[in-house]
Amino acid sequence: MQTLQTSELRELLDLASEAARQAGAYLRSSRPEVAAHVGRDIKLVQDVEAEKIILGVLESSRLAVLAEESGGADLGDAPCWVIDPLDGTYNYYRGMHDCAACVGLWIGGAPRLGAIHHLGEDALYTGAAGIAAERDGAAVRPAGTGTLERAVLTTGITARSNLDAQTLTRRVQTWSAFRKVRMCGSAASAMLHVASGACDVYTEVDVMPWDVCASSAILEAAGGAHHWTPAASGHEGAWDFACAGSPQLLRLFLDAQETARQTAPK
Numbered sequence: 001m002q003t004l005q006t007s008e009l010r011e012l013l014d015l016a017s018e019a020a021r022q023a024g025a026y027l028r029s030s031r032p033e034v035a036a037h038v039g040r041d042i043k044l045v046q047d048v049e050a051e052k053i054i055l056g057v058l059e060s061s062r063l064a065v066l067a068e069e070s071g072g073a074d075l076g077d078a079p080c081w082v083i084d085p086l087d088g089t090y091n092y093y094r095g096m097h098d099c100a101a102c103v104g105l106w107i108g109g110a111p112r113l114g115a116i117h118h119l120g121e122d123a124l125y126t127g128a129a130g131i132a133a134e135r136d137g138a139a140v141r142p143a144g145t146g147t148l149e150r151a152v153l154t155t156g157i158t159a160r161s162n163l164d165a166q167t168l169t170r171r172v173q174t175w176s177a178f179r180k181v182r183m184c185g186s187a188a189s190a191m192l193h194v195a196s197g198a199c200d201v202y203t204e205v206d207v208m209p210w211d212v213c214a215s216s217a218i219l220e221a222a223g224g225a226h227h228w229t230p231a232a233s234g235h236e237g238a239w240d241f242a243c244a245g246s247p248q249l250l251r252l253f254l255d256a257q258e259t260a261r262q263t264a265p266k
Helices: 006-029 045-061 089-094 165-175 187-195 209-222 247-263
Strands: 034-038 041-044 064-067 080-087 100-107 110-118 123-128 131-135 152-155 180-183 201-207 225-230 239-244
Touching (some): 006 080, 006 123, 080 089, 100 209, 110 187, 110 209, 123 209, 131 209, 187 201, 187 209, 225 247
Parallel strands (some): 152 201
Antiparallel strands (some): 080 100, 100 110, 201 239, 225 239
C-alpha cells in the first residue's frame, strides 16, 4: 500500500485547504444559477465553476483526480484527489445552511486527508492521517455517546435512492433505535456534525466517493470511524455508507442495521 509521510500530508492538506477555501469564497459570493434539472436532482453553474477553481489550485500537485462534475481517475492504491465542489447543491440553491466545498485525498484504498469549507458556517474543517481534525484551527471531537439509545442519527435519501415500502420499512426500523433522527441534505455536513459532536451516527445508501471522502478523513482524524460496502442498488461506483463518533458506536449501529435487514417483512 502506498503511503505518504506526515510532512507530505501536511503540505497536501495546506493545498487542499486553499482549494476548498477559494471554492467556498466563490460559492458564498455567487447567486445560484440553474444549469439543468435532472430527475429529482439539480445541477448549477456553480457546481462546475467551483470545481474549476479547485482543480486550478490542485494542479501543481500533479496527482490524479476524481471529481463529481468532470469524472477522472479510478480509485486504487495511488494518491488521488476526490472532489465534490458543492455538496448539498439543492440546499445551496434554496438558501439552506448545510452545503460545502469538499477536497479529499484517497491513498492506499481509503480516504486519508480532507479539507471542507462549510458554506453556512463560513468555516474550514481539516484533518488527515496523523493530523488532528480542526475547525478554523480549533480541535474538533465527537460527543463520545456510547449507546444508540442516547445517540442522534443523521441520515439522508439520495436522488438515486429506492423508496419502495420494504426499503423504507427497514430503514425506519433501524432509525427507531436512536434517541433522535435528523436530515440535513448534505453528506459532508452530516459527517462534520458527527466529527464535531452535534450528531453521533451518519448513514446513507447510494452515496458516491466524492460525497464522503474528505469528511471521512476528517472524522477519522477526530477519532471517529466509517464503513462502506458497494451499494446494494448496484449503481456503479456507489457505496452504502455509515460512520460514527467511535468504532464501538459504529459496530452497534451496523449490528442494528443487520438485525433490521433480517427481520424486515419480505
